[in-house]
Amino acid sequence: xxxxxxxxxxxxxxxxxxxxxVDLAAIWARDPDLARTLFVELRLPRTGLALAIGAGLGASGxxxxxxxxxxxxxxxxxxxxxxxxxxxxxxxxxxxSGVIGMAIGGLxxxxxxxxxxxxxxxxxAGTTRLVLAGVAVAMxxxxxxNLALSLAPSPFALYDLMFWLMGSLDxxxxxxxxxxxxxxxxxxxxLVRSAPALDALALGEDVALSLGVxxxxxxxxxxxxxxxxxxAGVAVAGSIGFIGLIVPHLVRPHVGHRxxxxxxxxxxxxxxxxxxxxxxxxxxxxxxxxxLGVLTALIGAPFFIALVMRRD
Amino acid sequence: MLEAIALARxxxxxxxxxALQPGHVTGVIGPNGAGKTTLLRALAGLSRGPGRVLxxxxxxxxxxxxxxxxxxxRDAVWPMTAATLVQLGLGPGAPPEPQAVAAALAACxxxxxxxxxxxxxxxxxxARVLLARAIVARPAWLLLxxxxxxxxxGHRIDVMDLLATEADRGAGVVVALHDLDLARRCDRLLxxxxxxxxxxxxxxxALTPDNLARYFGVRRDNHDWQRIVNVLLIGHVDGQSxxxxxxDGQRPQPD
Numbered sequence: 074x075x076x077x078x079x080x081x082x083x084x085x086x087x088x089x090x091x092x093x094x095v096d097l098a099a100i101w102a103r104d105p106d107l108a109r110t111l112f113v114e115l116r117l118p119r120t121g122l123a124l125a126i127g128a129g130l131g132a133s134g135x136x137x138x139x140x141x142x143x144x145x146x147x148x149x150x151x152x153x154x155x156x157x158x159x160x161x162x163x164x165x166x167x168x169x170s171g172v173i174g175m176a177i178g179g180l181x182x183x184x185x186x187x188x189x190x191x192x193x194x195x196x197x198a199g200t201t202r203l204v205l206a207g208v209a210v211a212m213x214x215x216x217x218x219n220l221a222l223s224l225a226p227s228p229f230a231l232y233d234l235m236f237w238l239m240g241s242l243d244x245x246x247x248x249x250x251x252x253x254x255x256x257x258x259x260x261x262x263x264l265v266r267s268a269p270a271l272d273a274l275a276l277g278e279d280v281a282l283s284l285g286v287x288x289x290x291x292x293x294x295x296x297x298x299x300x301x302x303x304x305a306g307v308a309v310a311g312s313i314g315f316i317g318l319i320v321p322h323l324v325r326p327h328v329g330h331r332x333x334x335x336x337x338x339x340x341x342x343x344x345x346x347x348x349x350x351x352x353x354x355x356x357x358x359x360x361x362x363x364x365l366g367v368l369t370a371l372i373g374a375p376f377f378i379a380l381v382m383r384r385d
Numbered sequence: 386m387l388e389a390i391a392l393a394r395x396x397x398x399x400x401x402x403x404a405l406q407p408g409h410v411t412g413v414i415g416p417n418g419a420g421k422t423t424l425l426r427a428l429a430g431l432s433r434g435p436g437r438v439l440x441x442x443x444x445x446x447x448x449x450x451x452x453x454x455x456x457x458x459r460d461a462v463w464p465m466t467a468a469t470l471v472q473l474g475l476g477p478g479a480p481p482e483p484q485a486v487a488a489a490l491a492a493c494x495x496x497x498x499x500x501x502x503x504x505x506x507x508x509x510x511x512a513r514v515l516l517a518r519a520i521v522a523r524p525a526w527l528l529l530x531x532x533x534x535x536x537x538x539g540h541r542i543d544v545m546d547l548l549a550t551e552a553d554r555g556a557g558v559v560v561a562l563h564d565l566d567l568a569r570r571c572d573r574l575l576x577x578x579x580x581x582x583x584x585x586x587x588x589x590x591a592l593t594p595d596n597l598a599r600y601f602g603v604r605r606d607n608h609d610w611q612r613i614v615n616v617l618l619i620g621h622v623d624g625q626s627x628x629x630x631x632x633d634g635q636r637p638q639p640d
Contacts, residue, residue: 142462269478275463276473276518279431283447283454284476330465330502331473 074327078341082124085348089120092352094359118250119242123351124344125250126242126310129257129302131343132336134317135324136264139271139332140295141200145381147318151203152210153300156186157307159214162221162234172245172309175237176252179308186210187300191293199278203292240311240366242351253305260301264336267295271333313366315373316343322380387445387526387557389428392436397423398580400436407525407557410548412571414562414591416601420580421561422457422530428559429454429528440526449476449522457530457561459511464502467495467514474518482521489521490514492547494540508535516544520551527551529560533567545570565592565601576600 091097093116101108133148141150148154160182161175168174193206218238225231270291273281282288303317324338325331350368357363389403398420405411405428413421426432429452430445438445445452453474461470471486472479490496493513503511512535519527527548533541545567548558552572562568574591576584578600584591594614597603603613 144462272473273477275465276470277456277458277460279426279429279456280454280518281477282431283429283452284474285446285448286477325463329469330463331469332463 074324075338075341078324078338078345081345082341082348085345085352086120086124089123089348089352090116092355094355114247115244118245118247119351120348121250121254122242122245122306122310123348125254125257126306126313127316127347128340128344129260129306130313130316130347131320132261132264132340133299133302134319134343135321135332135335135339136267136271136295136299137317138321139274139335140292141204142274142277143204144322145318146204147315148299148303149314149317150211151207151296151299152186152190152214153183153304154307154312155211155214155218156189157183157304158238158312159218159221160185161237161308161311162218165234165237166221166226166230173248173252176249176308180252180256180305182214183300183304183308186214187297187304190296194292198292236364237311239364240313240369241364242310245309249309253309256301256305260298260303260305261340263294263298264302265340267291267298268333268336271295271336272331273333275332311366313347314370315377316347316369319373319376319380320346386441387428387559388439388442390437390439392424392427392434392438394420394423394427394432394434394580396580398427401582403428403575403582405557405559408552408555409572410552410558410560410570412560412562412568412574412588413577414565414568414574415577419577419600421577423580424575424577425528425530425559425561426454449474449479450524452526452528453519453522453524455515455519455527455529455532457534459508459515459535461503461511464504466500467503467506467517468499470503470514471518471521474521476522485521485523486517489517492520492550493517494543509537509540512536513540513544516547520547523554524556526557527559529558531561531563533562533564541567565597568592 090112095111097108097112100111130148137148137151138144138146157179161179164175164178168178190206190210193210194203222231222234225234270281270286273284273286278288306313320343321335321339324342325335328334328338347369350372351365354363354365354368386407387405389401391400391402392398393400401424413424415421427434428438430438430447431454440451467490468486471489472481475482475485487496487499490499493516495510495513495517498506498510498514503514506514512532516532519529533544536544541564548560552558560571568574569588569592571588573586574584574588575582576591576596583600584596603610
């Protein structure tokens with residue numbers, strides 16, 4: 074399945090590179106330099122970011138569900154993605170709405186949320202405490218975002234930030250890709266390395282400990298991996314919901330429902346799904362400006378409802 | 386040898402010194418809230434607190450071949466098959482060992498469940514699969530919290546036989562039990578009350594009529610008293626004459 078998902082990612086990436094508001098082939102015939110610039114400066118970062126952010130969300134979702142032993146968990150419950158959104162919004166105020174400034178603000182916000190979460194949780198805390206601390210951090214940050222928005226200096230700034238928060242890959246540039254992709258990749262590597270421990274956690278925390286899983290080290294590594302893999306994505310693209318929630322459910326049946334073994338396929342499937350969604354928003358007729366984050370939520374929410382209904 | 390040195394988990398467990406021998410089945414008994422689970426978790430190195438646990442003289446380091454912990458909880462979050470779950474008992478990232486998994490499932494009379502999703506099993510069936518998970522890596526020590534809870538009478542006896550077999554291969558078995566009839570089959574019993582080991586010895590030494598009355602509240606004016614004493618202390622398979630003699634000799638004076 075991993076190979077097939079990787080091929081699907083490649084095919085969708087090719088589609089994402091080929092599809093856009095302008096016909097690159099026609100421009101190439103007239104002005105090859107312009108076509109190359111469009112390809113490298115616009116199509117490539119957009120495709121790369123869709124793959125990387127989707128992969129980060131998919132892997133984080135699989136890891137969060139395994140760590141919290143809850144199929145209805147998503148990486149958002151731990152707070153770093155909210156932290157990234159707050160950091161980006163604050164950077165938008167104080168540093169101007171420069172995209173790199175917002176991205177760096179987002180990364181700082183994700184890091185701050187992570188630090189707050191780990192400080193609240195303490196050494197080797199149990200799952201319940203982790204969930205409660207994560208929910209508390211996410212709620213606190215959500216309120217802070219609303220406060221920041223309500224204090225917006227002008228209606229235009231408010232409009233820009235609201236729109237940014239909805240999540241999009243429009244007009245992203247190479248520096249944003251260069252900033253986010255390595256961090257997301259580092260987060261995914263941390264999560265993949267934790268996969269055996271995540272499998273063991275399926276037996277419960279105590280049993281995982283008795284099998285030699287070091288709780289404190291593993292928990293910190295997984296939370297840091299989730300923060301990197303989701304926070305870096307939110308910092309450059311805004312909030313993109315539901316990928317991290319639904320993708321693990323799509324792949325887990327194919328790995329024997331082993332929660333750790335689902336991390337790599339979930340990363341690939343997440344990348345494929347977000348790339349496909351990003352192609353879809355570009356194929357919509359002009360005039361319908363559907364944000365990427367809105368589209369993933371429109372697809373994800375019914376899926377989530379079906380999932381909850383099927384559980385009993 | 387598994388040693389507990391001044392092992393305490395206040396307020397559930399008072400400072401306790403123990404030396405447990407491999408090759409024996411040690412039963413941990415006591416009324417609800419006596420500290421059985423707390424003692425087992427502390428012995429497994431799963432809780433922090435005063436005291437030390439030494440395995441053959443060195444601090445205990447957990448691992449699938451060292452020690453298996455079976456919690457009393459029977460929950461299973463993910464709908465994996467029983468065989469997949471048992472494989473996880475070989476440790477994080479361990480290579481697949483289908484033969485070891487099949488042998489462990491067979492030892493727990495769960496071979497027929499191998500390809501069924503664990504969350505679709507009955508509680509008793511899942512208890513047998515979880516026990517197979519605990520023994521699959523052939524650990525040196527088995528710490529089992531209520532492994533026979535939820536099991537039907539036939540499987541209860543099977544599990545006690547399995548524990549004896551594990552002890553025969555050299556494993557140290559420490560098992561919390563509520564069923565005092567089954568506890569009689571242990572080599573050694575630790576009777577806990579209010580977090581303190583109040584009796585430690587053979588089943589005959591630990592399960593005295595006095596202890597039954599004092600720690601389990603089995604009242605002597607209960608019309609079943611004679612039968613309970615017979616069943617618990619003498620055993621139903623033994624002859625009537627022996628039980629009668631023992632009852633006459635051991636019956637404590639009324640308060």
